[in-house]
Every structure is written in C-alpha cells, then in structure tokens.
Amino acid sequence: MSEERALPVAVDAMGGDHAPAAIVQGAVDAAREGVPVVLVGPEPAVREELARNRDAANLPVAVRHASEVVGMGDHPGQAMRRKKDNSIRVCFELVKGGAACGMVSAGNSGAVMAGAIFVLGRLPGVERPAIISELPALKGRPLLLDMGANVECRPVHLVQFALMGEVYARRVLGVERPRVAVLSNGEEDSKGNDLTRAVAAALRRSTIDFRGYCEGRDLLTGDFDVIVTDGFTGNVALKTMEGTARVFVDLIRGALRSSAAAKLGGLLARRALTAMKKRIDWREIGAAPLVGVAGVGFITHGRSDALAIRNAVRRVRAAADARATEEIGAAAACAEALLAPAAVAAETRAEEPSQTASFKA
C-alpha cells in the first residue's frame, strides 16, 4: 500500500482551453497538498510553467516529455494511432506501465476515451466503457452514466453501466447501498421504450438495490445514487440542465432588477446567486471518471482552471486508492446472465404497441 501510495497521478499538461498554464498550476497545487504528480507534455513548455512556482523543485512533481498534442478538432481514433507520442496516450502508458496510479486530461474527451481503450483496454467482459457524470444534486452526488460516449446502446450496455456505476458509487464514493435507477419517460413500469424495459427487467434480477425507473425531474433530487441511460439521452439531459440553469440565472437577475425593493435585494444577493450558478453548472463540477477500462482515467472540462485541475487530481488519487477496477469488471461480466431471461420477457411485452403503453399517464 505504501509503495502504491507513492505513485503519482499523470496529468495531461496540454489539454483544455487554459493549457499548459492552468493545468501545471493545478497540478502543482495538488502536489503542495502531498499528492505526487507527473506532468505530461512537451518538456520545455511544461518546465517554463513550472518555473513560475519557486518551490516546485521541493514538491513531488515530475515531468514526462511527450512531443505531440491532440487538438480539439482531431479525430480521436486517428490521433491515437498517428500521433504516437501525444500527451494523452503517454499518460495512459504511464498508468499501464505502473508508473502512475491514474491520469486526468482536460483535452479532447473523445481522444481520452479512445486512448483509454487503445492503451489500457476494456476490462474483460465489458462491452462499452462509459463516462460518469456526477450531478450537482441537493443531497449527495448522483452518478449519471453514460454521459455521451455511447450514442447507440443495446440493453447489455445499460445493464453494464448500472452494475459498474453501482460498484463505483460504493467503492469510490463510499455510498453504502447505492440506489440505482433507469432514466425513463415515467415512473410506472408500463413506461419506457424497448431498451429501458429490457434493462429494467434484467436489473430486477440482480442483487443491487434497483429502484426501477426515474424521470428527468429526479436527476437532481438525490433520491437515486446511480442513474443509467444511453449516451444520447444522457447528453441531452446534462445540456438541458446546463441551459435551464443559465436561463434561470438570467431570469432571476432580471426579476431582481424589476422593482426597487427587489433591486436592493438583488444587489445584496448577487454573490449568493453567482455561487449558486457555479454549483448547478455541470461543467464546474469537475472530473468525470471513465469506467470499464483497465485503469483509472478522468476527463475534466475544457474550461478547467487550476482549481478544477487540483480537485481532479485529488479525485484520481481517491479513485486509485479505492482499487475498485477489478470489482467493476467482475460486476459488468454478470450482465449477460441477467439479460438472458429478460430477453424473453421483452419479446412478449413488445407485442403491446409502444404508443398504447405510453398512454397510461
């Protein structure tokens, strides 16, 4: 354990809008708190940023040269194959080779997922790795997956997301008995589409605490710890949250200016409103872990500043310390067995047309 604890977090110094300055600064800040880091990128550029911190030489900060950078416009798969010395790929190679406990990048998120699959590989039995988003709920931090990597999903994928997310919530976040739900268009079992019905039937056969369907309005209540959906719907839900929050802040600001009394209130409350905007904005939450690959990797938002990077580095460290990767793979491997009987049930149910079923509310 002590040797493992000394392993650094690999940080892609070249990813994100504010790279390398904000990335290097965030990594240095994490190192100051005692988390060893290895910065990955073109060494001269990284050293130049490092030099801004006078105490850098005394901190657990290493630099690993990587000559190439993946751009936001690069095709993820091609970038991994053609730019062999790119900073994302080198981060994953450090993890794979046991020289880092995990990695984080604020770069091209498709390239990070591609790099994870390319270098670390999928865990045995996992069909599709997923990206987890932690939601800014009133209570707790529900996990939503997949948040966008897998646009077209079959039942086995969502069942695996549920089983992997459950292990992650339990082992990494310390939720004793995570409550798992499938995102649907209504709470009743008669709702949903062919995909959600097959997934729910399978999860009812599992040993996890499966609570059935939840709705869009349940994402932020904290009543569920793990919520699974396909990457298309997950992306729409996350961006709808973001857009609603933004409009809401604008409307409230307008309302607070609309009368003399409210105007005074607005002046006094402005700081509180700004803090709330940050809280609800999913892009501020920080790092999104990958699950289903053979190692620890996190994607952070392209807008990440030094604070976001420092927090992300901490979270990589915590995820690595939890040593949950193997258990995540073992859980995912149960999906096929859970689905076998469910497939028969889904076929039977499919005889009832979807439109009729949706009429029940």
Add this chain to the structure above:
Amino acid sequence: MSEERALPVAVDAMGGDHAPAAIVQGAVDAAREGVPVVLVGPEPAVREELARNRDAANLPVAVRHASEVVGMGDHPGQAMRRKKDNSIRVCFELVKGGAACGMVSAGNSGAVMAGAIFVLGRLPGVERPAIISELPALKGRPLLLDMGANVECRPVHLVQFALMGEVYARRVLGVERPRVAVLSNGEEDSKGNDLTRAVAAALRRSTIDFRGYCEGRDLLTGDFDVIVTDGFTGNVALKTMEGTARVFVDLIRGALRSSAAAKLGGLLARRALTAMKKRIDWREIGAAPLVGVAGVGFITHGRSDALAIRNAVRRVRAAADARATEEIGAAAACAEALLAPAAVAAETRAEEPSQTASFKA
C-alpha cells in the same frame, strides 16, 4: 368567418385535479371575455358549479351532458371504447360534428390523444399525431415536439413532427419563417444517432428553414422556433428542465438565507423568485396542442387552475381561427418524399460505427 367565430370551445369539465370547480370557473372567465364555451360533463355537477356565477345566464356558456368520466388510472384506448359517453370523447364529437371549433381537457393526456385519434382521426398522410410543448424561453416560445405521445420513433415520424410544427409556428403563432432544429447530442453533423441523422438528411431537402442539430442547452435560448425529438427524449428533456428549475429555486433560497445581507436581499426578492419559478415551470405554461389529427385539441396540465383553463380556452380559439389543420396535413404528407433519398445516405453513413463518430467533440 362570422358563423365560425360563433362556434364555442368544448371544455372537458371533468378533467384535472381541480375539476369540475376550477374548470367551470376558467371557462366562465373566458366566456366573460367573449369566447363562447360549451362545458361537457355530468349536467347536474356542471350546473351546480355554474350557479356560483350569478351572471352565467347572460354569458355564452352552454352545457352538454356526458355521463361518464375517464379516470387518471384508466387505460386510454379502453376508456374510449368502453365509456362511450365520457366527457373527453363527447368533446371531440362536438368538434367532429361542427358544433365546437376545438376542445381542451386537463384530464388523462393519453385518453385525450386516444380520443382525438378515435373520434377525429389522423389527418391523411400523418403517421403519428404529436403533442407540442411550448417552452418558456428567454425570447419567444419555441415548440418542442413530440413531448411524450410517441416513445419509439422512426425517421418519418420526426420528419413529420418538424413539418407539422413548422406550419403550426407559422400559421398559429405567427412566426414568419420558423427556424427548425433536431435535438441531438452535439451541433456538428457528425453527432446524433441513426434516427437523427436520417431525419436531418431529409429535412435538408425540404423548403423549411432547417438549422440542423441543436442541443439540450439550446431549448430555452429562443434561437430555434421548432425543435423535434422522439417522445422519450422530449419527456426526459422537459422533466429535466422542471427538476433543474425546482432545485435551482431551492438552492437560491438557501443561498439568500446564508448571510445577513443575503437574507435581507432574499426577503425583498422573494416575490420575484416565486414569479420566476412559475415562469420556468413547464407545467404552468398551460396548454399543449395536438397536431396531426383532423381538428383542434389541447391538453392542459392536471394541476390547471381557473386561470390556466381560461388561457387554454383562448388558445384553442386562436388555433381554430388560424385554420391551419389542412396545411399541417399537407405538410406532413411530404415526409416520405424527403426521406426516400435520405434513406440511402443513412445506410452509407451507418458503416461508420456510432461510437467512433461520437468521439469527434
């Protein structure tokens, strides 16, 4: 035109949480403003509520007896077939027979859609009627369809939603050249799933002002006038908006209580906040029109109060005055022609795996 203008709006007196009291009151309020109404429900109960308004006898308010009521738990299709004298069905029969210009119900929304299809029928060429939701955007009132009636959709359905919604925005809401978009998981053409790609390809061949993909964060900006999606995703997006708004109000209230200065601000601004909550809550927006059926029908939220009903009655009247039904049907009938070449393109594109395509951002 003058004869048509005299036609009343049929109001289902028995639908919703506050029926019949709030429904009758809302209809009477609309009648006071000069919109003739016919209240449909068990006559004694309706007359009893009507009697609370001393001026009712002088208003353009009629009562049409209907002995049965569809419950929220009733199966929509069965209710329409078995309860032949239910208030929803009778409303649609008045529309069909030319005795009402349109109808509105706050009852079982599945039953309203089923009644519309059962009594009015689909317009020729329309595969699936849809429910339109008007979104509480910063500018304008974007239309989102389908908001829940059609959970499993094929490309032809979404193309028809786009064409029908475009006519509705233009003819009923007076938007000169509606900007139409398909809800997706990213703006780039490379995003989306098989369904959205086929739909976008078809709409690019149309004469409407098609703007390609939009994202969840664009729903409330007012940058698009008509946004189409399947009923599953539409439902998730609407309920995510609702849930986000609710959490946001709670968070802001908490923040406004968190310091002495903010507390004072909060007291002063409370009314403004409550007004904003109502504005963003999609359930407060009021009535959702059906499109694709041979007549005018609106669904209002089950929680509708008298004000919501009065507003809904006005909107039925406006939709009927626009006489757009025929044009909606004609527009929908073009969908197949637009899809024929698109189907070939979609097959070609399908050779590229979806996961890879999603990596581009």
